[in-house]
Amino acid sequence: MxxxxxxxxxxxxxxxxxxxxxxxxxxxxxxxxxxxxxxxxxxxxxxxxxxxxxxxxxxxxxxxxxxxxxxxxxxxxxxxxxxxxxxxxxxxxxxxxxxxxxxxxxxxxxxVRELNLPGFDLDGVFYLRTVDDVDAIRAYFNKGGKCVIVGGGYIGLEVAAVAAKHGIDVTVLEMAPMVMARVVDPIVSRFYERVHKEEGVKIVTGAAVSGFEGKDGKLAKVTCGDGTAHEADFAVVGVGIxxxxxxxxxxxxxxxxxxxxxxxxxxxxxxxxxxxxxxxxxxxxxxxxxxxxxxxxxxxxxxxxxxxxCGKEKPYAQIPWFWSDQYDLKLQITGLSAGYDEAVVRGNPDEGRSFAVFYLKEGRLIAVDAVNRAPEFMMSKQLIAKQARIPADKLRDESINMKEMAAYSG
The missing domain is CATH 3.50.50.60 (FAD/NAD(P)-binding domain)
Structure with missing residues (x-):
């Protein structure tokens, strides 16, 4: 054969x-x-x-x-x-x-991880994973109206950003106490909540969705466990895969x-x-x-x-990295921050739209979240792979070029 x-x-x-x-x-x-x-x-x-x-x-x-x-x-x-x-x-x-x-x-x-809740099969309840999903959602985009996003992770917030730019009334319902809770530090989460609110998106955290209600088979509102309800012409569910x-x-x-x-x-x-x-x-x-x-x-x-x-062994061994585009923001993440014991901020996340957070564990750099900060992202990939130990005051100091940062590694 x-x-x-x-x-x-x-x-x-x-x-x-x-x-x-x-x-x-x-x-x-x-x-x-x-x-x-x-x-x-x-x-x-x-x-x-x-x-x-x-x-x-x-x-x-x-x-x-x-x-x-x-x-x-x-x-x-x-x-x-x-x-x-x-x-x-x-x-x-x-x-x-x-x-x-x-x-x-x-x-x-x-x-996609699907929600088996009352009304999950109403017209106007969507998930976003495939080209066909997007085509179906886009048909609703063109009508404007109200959109409820279930889940404040990457997908949910990216859809919220696009919908808001299309003039749609957007509400994000997130079960956790903060958005993107699974992947970022509270500093980054608060920043994204601020930006989305500045763009007109309503964000509700601690919201446990209990079901979808409709009229004539079409979605009309998304209900939560605390009895609140949010009007919706359509909803996009993003609760993981x-x-x-x-x-x-x-x-x-x-x-x-x-x-x-x-x-x-x-x-x-x-x-x-x-x-x-x-x-x-x-x-x-x-x-x-x-x-x-x-x-x-x-x-x-x-x-x-x-x-x-093909008989050529090339073992896979690389530092993971991810990204998310929302509005004019490019979030680039490298490494895995789980287990960090110190978060060092470079820039000001409370003003403007550009900063980075370095995550240290026992003094060693293990991850970075960089918002509109390509140099911090690129250099951190190398520093994490080298298990670099860089003093927090050096990482925080914006007068030090990121290319020079390796010189301070212990």
């Missing part, structure tokens, strides 16, 4: 795996199977420029359609894999087709908060790899296992898996 790599999934990670397989010299057959009707596309723009109507679908594709034809990739869209037979090294699809593989890459990604691990579980692969892989993206089956949001992988730089929901992770694991299949 000639070499045949089958990729289950057609997102960012899958697109990168295809490109990297060819770049690494793989000449065998490649088949990519995706359950959406679209070629691999970038998800971050969906809640930003694509939702705003500033760019079209052609601008969000990972690679242009002709790329897959040029590279000889068999693309099967609108198709779901229903079963993996590891012993036979084959899989079945919902179209009744059976495919054999020599190597299999699971790039199954993640899906969960990894698609069902196929891996059913075929007996190791799964623990994601499909468990090693530094080369190999699962517990040496002929099956997993990449992207669905994986739980080791990070030697941080000394822990992680499941990351990020483009950077998806791309790098796609490269690593492809290299491994």
């Amino acid at each position: 000639s070499e045949h790599v089958v990729i289950v999934g057609a997102g960012h990670a899958a697109g990168q795996a295809v490109a990297s397989l060819r770049q690494e010299g793989f000449t065998g057959e490649i088949t990519m199977i995706g359950n959406e009707p679209y070629l691999p596309y970038q998800r971050p723009p969906l809640s930003k420029k694509f939702l705003a109507g500033e760019i079209g679908i052609d601008r969000v594709y990972f690679k242009p359609p002709e790329f897959y034809e040029k590279e000889g990739v068999n693309v099967k869209l609108g198709t779901r894999v229903t079963e993996i037979d590891r012993k036979a090294k084959s899989l079945r699809t919902d179209k009744g087709e059976t495919l054999s593989y020599t190597k299999l890459i699971l790039a199954t990604g993640s899906r 969960q990894p698609n691990v069902e196929l891996a579980v059913e075929c007996g692969l190791g799964v623990e908060n994601g499909i468990t892989v090693d530094e080369l993206c190999r699962t517990s089956d040496p002929d099956i790899f997993a990449i992207g949001d669905c994986t739980n992988h080791p990070n030697p730089l941080l000394g822990e296992r992680l499941r990351l929901e990020s483009v950077h992770n998806a791309l790098e694991q796609g490269k690593t898996a492809a290299a491994t299949i």
Whole structure:
């Protein structure tokens, strides 16, 4: 049997795996199977420029359609894999087709966490994860009116920013005591609450949504556990995502908060790899296992898996990073701040729209949140990887150029 790599999934990670397989010299057959009707596309723009109507679908594709034809990739869209037979090294699809593989890459990604609350199925209640989701939401954008965002994380606040710029009356309901509670420090959270309020967005924290009420099958209001209700012509729910691990579980692969892989993206089956949001992988730089929901992770694991299949071991070991665009703000995060014991602020988050927060643990830099501060973000990626120890007074001092900061590392 000639070499045949089958990729289950057609997102960012899958697109990168295809490109990297060819770049690494793989000449065998490649088949990519995706359950959406679209070629691999970038998800971050969906809640930003694509939702705003500033760019079209052609601008969000990972690679242009002709790329897959040029590279000889068999693309099967609108198709779901229903079963993996590891012993036979084959899989079945919902179209009744059976495919054999020599190597299999699971790039199954993640899906939105849905709210099973009264009225969840009313017209006008949306989630934002796919191109089709955005198309449905945008139809309501064009009518103006009132929008309630359930969840004050990245997605919720990005949608709020775009909606506010479209003249829509926006209310954000967040169950935690602060927005973006899962990913940022209270300093950064307070800053984002201030900016959103300046832009006309109403933010309600400590709000536990209890259901959706409608009239004639259409959403009319979002209710909370304390008895309050918020009028809404439409609502967008953003309360997190969960990894698609069902196929891996059913075929007996190791799964623990994601499909468990090693530094080369190999699962517990040496002929099956997993990449992207669905994986739980080791990070030697941080000394822990992680499941990351990020483009950077998806791309790098796609490269690593492809290299491994081609017999070139390139272990994945990088400091994680993330970003969020809201209004004129670019938030760039590098590292993981969990467990920090000191937060050092550079700039003034109470005035203007540019500052950075450095997170230290026992004097060592472990993460940074940078708002419109590209130099702080770029240098911190290097400093964190080097486990640099820089005095707080130096990090705070804006007269010291970030490029010079390494000189103060202990």
